[in-house]
Amino acid sequence: MYLEGVKFDGLAVLEKLISSSPVLEDLTVITYPMDYVEVICVRSQSLKSFGLESQRNPEEEQDPDVVIDAPRLEYMSVSDYRPERFVIRKIGPYAKVDVDVMFDVDVMFDDSDLDDPLEAKKIRKFLFGISKFHEVAISAGTLEVIHEYSQVGKLPKFLNLTRLDASLVKSSWEYLPAFLGCCTNLYSLILELDRILEREEIELSPVPQCVLSSLHSLQLKTPQTVSKMMLVSYFRNNCKALRKILLSGL
Template sequence: MPQRLYNCETLVCLKLFQVTLSDAEIVSLPCLETMYLEYVEFPNEATFETLVLCSPVLECLKIIVASDDKKVFRLHSRSLERLSFERVSSLICDSAGVVIDCPRLYVLNIKDNVSKSVMIRNLGCNAILQMSLVGMVRLLEIDDDFCDEIYEEGVLLGRSNIHTFLHGISMARSIIMSRGTFKIMCQYSKLEPLPQFGNMCYLDVTLCLHDFQWLPAFLESFPNLKQLVLVMVCDDREGFPDEDIDQVSFSSVPECLLSSLEFVDFQATVQYDVEIKLVKYLVKTSAVLKKLSLRLASYSRRDKMLKKLLKTPRASTKCKVVIL
């Protein structure tokens, strides 16, 4: 790409795909609002940093990084509002990382299993996050279905990076997290308490039966949560015996269930008693719950489920249970 690309006074939207950029000497893109960079090769880290920094009205940025690109991507912008960053590979790299310093950012979609460190600074209190992060725990392979022992070891090694990241996103208003990210946070909570996500209103978590045991303690970090989405996925590879799954109990009651949680959307298989147990727990303890939607993967147990749930005492007189 020619040098003049870096100095276009009227450019509003820039979309590049599989191109190689030259080193930037002077960058001035005063009107650039939207930039998509997919598999773009930068000569060095400074060129990318300057490209973003010298786009003073940039609002939307989408980046897809090649799997073998091990750079640290630093994003410093006072105007950026929406950011999507993706870097996926089968290997974690110590030199790879992401630094995000964008105080006006309110939508962040990040999928990165390569970076050893993901640092977020000055995140706004209304930010919406969608994240899938496994790279920080230094696993041998990238897969959301590792046993707890491997996650525990990986989290121990990446403890400092995880601490920085979690505190960086603690002001967010909404989060959608993968199962791997949920497991990282739960294992990290064994080492030190999770930060309080006091602004969090909406939380969407993907988890499997084995993860149910973590849920009440996990929700303690979201005291003002209003809407909870639970997406249950089956995992036949963990070797968790059926009888052990059904022995999982829910005893503690987090603050959000007592004071703020109004809507629950649970996408379940209803093949195990623990799923029914979780639904009953939410209905019995959620004092201000308005609606619980249970989305069944199979209709075979619908009538049986409905009868059980209708007989379950409800902490909230306004609670409506819907089975779909």
């Protein structure tokens, strides 16, 4: 099923359409301005693959909220998406996700005198949902959201996560260590950077537990410069279980 910019006559029409398709395995939804969808509720016992993409202008309107309840889901891709709420209740045990979800962190965390503001709870629910996936490819924007949340709340443990593909293109190295510290069973890590870090950035950053104990495979996608070896040394000196390092240029 492929839905692009559909105008639904009723809030529950999309949910009923999906839940009434008992053999649906592949679903793609692309949101557009004024398509009248407030919540994309995916409840399906058969769905294996789900794609979600936004064509809305983030400066004009947010994307619809999302609720995922699909116990057989094997793969999910979310691209350039900016909702207020994103909840993942059930997925398959070895599901993979390519996630590019952003929240308005300036609005969410401007009430700094609150220990656990309502808006921060929405991000925590999103993170608990992502923590259920076995393999994750994550955008720089989503990493920034996680970093901002870690300043006001405790990140969940990503116990199921064994493979992470993280993009730091046009982003900051400081977004990564706090997240890696929650990935206690991470086996394989792919990092994409569009610049080589300064020595101080690397030396002053904490060494996450997963880097110390469980990481076996590392791939670095960075510009081809001599200073790349500083980053290689950071992982080689701290990864006790590391067996393979693969270097590639951008």
